[in-house]
Amino acid sequence: MTVTENANLAVSDTGTDTGTRASTRTGAALRLRGLRRSFGSAVALDGLDLDVAPGEFLALLGPSGCGKTTALRVLAGFERPDEGQVLLDGEDIVPVPANRRDTAMVFQSYSLFPHLTAADNVAFGLRMRKVRGAERRARAAELLDLVGLAGYGDRFPHQLSGGQQQRVALARALALRPRLLLLDEPLSALDARVRVTLREEIRRLQLELGITTVFVTHDQEEALSMADRVAVMNGGRLEQCATPTELYECPATDFVAEFIGTMNRVPGRAVDGGGRVEALGVTLPVQEPDGRSGDVTVLLRPEALEVTTDGPARVTGVSFHGPTTRLRIALPDGTDVKADVSTHAAAGLTPGTAVSVRPRQRPVLLAAAPTGGAV
Template structure:
C-alpha cells in the first residue's frame, strides 16, 4: 500500500472548469470520502486518479511515483464502479481472476489468490455462478473482490452502494469499512450520501462547483464548518441570513434579533444553528417566544417547525413521553425556543450559498 497525493489537480471541458486545483493527500491505510452535490467534480476527480480522465493541470502520485500520464492498468489501483461492471458471461471466479490474467499472473497463483479473495468476502461457495444468478449485494462483493485481488496500492470506489436498497446498503457499508481496515487499504471513496461518508470515512472532502470547500473529520465538519455551504451540506442545519447586530447578537433578514456566538469571521452574513441545539418548552410570551406551524413525529425523535418573529426554525428533540406537556403541543401553540449562544455560529456565505429568507406571512 502507499499514499495517494493530488497536486493542484484540475480538469477543464472547454471553458468550463470542472475541477479546480485540488490538493489532497490520502495517507497509507486511510479512507477519504469525496462528498458533494451532483456536478461538484468528485467523480471527475476520482476518474483522474484512476486514469480514465486526463487532468488539464496538476499531478497524481501513488506511493511517491508520478502516474499522471500512465494508463489505468499501469497505476496500481483497483476500482469498483457504480454499475459493478461485471462480465455477464463469466463466472464469479472468472470475473475476479480477470485483473490477474491481464497482469500475466500464472494460473496456480491466480487460482489460489481468487480462492482466498472469495473466502475473505464469504463468496467461496458461489465461485461458479454467473452474475445474473447473484443478489445485488453479492454482485457488489464480486466487484469489490475483483478490485482487491490484484493487491492495489490505492483502492477507488465510485458510489458502489447506490444500486442497493437501504437495509442492504447499511450492511455492505459495514463490510467495506471492516475489509478496508483489516487490509490497511489506502482508499478514495466517492459518494453523495452523507450517512455513508460520515460512517465510513476517516476524513471527508466536501466539494462544490469543482472546488474543495473543507477537509476534515466528520466531527470537525459538523461542529466546526468552514462556511455556510459546509454547514448546510453536512447534516441538517438552520441557516438564517442576516447580519451581525452587535457582540453576541444577530439580526435576521426577517428582522428578528437572535443570540449568537460572540465572534465570527469578518463579513459573517449567516447564522448556523443545528436543530438538536434548540430547546423547546411550552408557553412563552416575550423574547424567544415562537409559534409552532408543523410537528413531525419520527418515532424516537420529533421535529418542531416554528416561526420566531418572522424567522423559521426547526428543532429536533427526543419524542416526549405520553401525557407530558410537550407531547400535548399542537400546531398553533406558542413555545419558548432557546439555545446556548455559543452553538449559534456566525459564518460567511457566498451569493450562491445564500438561501432565500424564510419568513411566514
C-alpha cells in the first residue's frame, strides 16, 4: 500500500462537517460477533466475539499469527470477514467501505506525505472534506498543540524525529474526531525512551477526548500499562479479555498464565480433593480447584518465590533489574525456576550459591499436567 493510500485510509470520510461537532464526545460502542477470516487453509479469526465499551481503550495482544492484526484490519475495512458482524453503535459496518467509516487509523510506519508540512498533513482529511481554509488551519494548529507540537506546523516530515512524526500521524487521525480510533503497533519503530513518553501521551489524549480505541501490539508492557482491558488472542480465538491486573493475577487459561509475564512450572501433587497442592515442600491453596488429585503442574510467578541462603538448590544466573534482581535457580530435581528478589537481598547471591526456594502462601494455578522447567 502506498503512502498516499495509507494516508487516505487513515482518516475515514463520513461527509460530516467537523465544525458542527463538539470538541469532546463519548466514544462509540463496538461489538464483534462471530468474526471468521481464513486465508486458504490458514484460519486467522475463528469466531471472534468481543465487546468494547464507549470510550474504552482496548489492547489486542498475542503472539505472531494469533489474529490480532487481522481483527484490526477488519475493523478498519481493509479486510472483509468471511462471516460475522462489526457493530459500531449498533450498525453493522462490514459492508461499509474503509474510506466511509467514521474511524481513524494510526500506522506503525507514520504514512505522512513527505511533500506536505506537519500542519498540512494534519489538515489533509479536513481538506478532503472541503473544510474552509481558515477553519482547517486553526484545527490543525489546535491538534498539533494537543500532541505537543505547537510551533512545528511548518516543518516537513524529514525535519522531524520518529516520535514527532508519529505525533503528527496521531494528530491527523484525531482531526476528524472519529468515533473509533485504531492503533496498529504505532510505537514499535521508536526507541525505548520515546516509546514510554509517547504511550503516556496517547493514553492522556484518549482519556481527554473519550474516543473508543483499539490498539494492536505485541509488547506486553505497552498493553498492560496503557489499556483499560487487554484481549489476549491465540490461534484466532479470544483466550481472555480482562483488566491488566486480572490477567496477571487471575489468568483464565494456561496460555494466558504463561503468556502474560513470566511463569514457572514446577511439579506438585494435588490433595484434599484438588483444593490444595503440595509443591516445593509447601502446601498451598488452589485458586480454581477442579477436583483433580495426584501429580499436577503448579504455576508460580517469580515474585511468589522466597529465596534463602543455604539449601539444596543452586543459583545459576543473576539478572539485575534495578530495584529487583531475577535469579535463575536449579532445583534438586533438575527443574529450573526464576525468582525475583530485592536487589539488596540479592547481594552475594552469585552463580553457584546454595539456596532454598519456597513458595509464598497465596493461591496458585494448576496447569493440565506436569512438564517441568521454567517459562
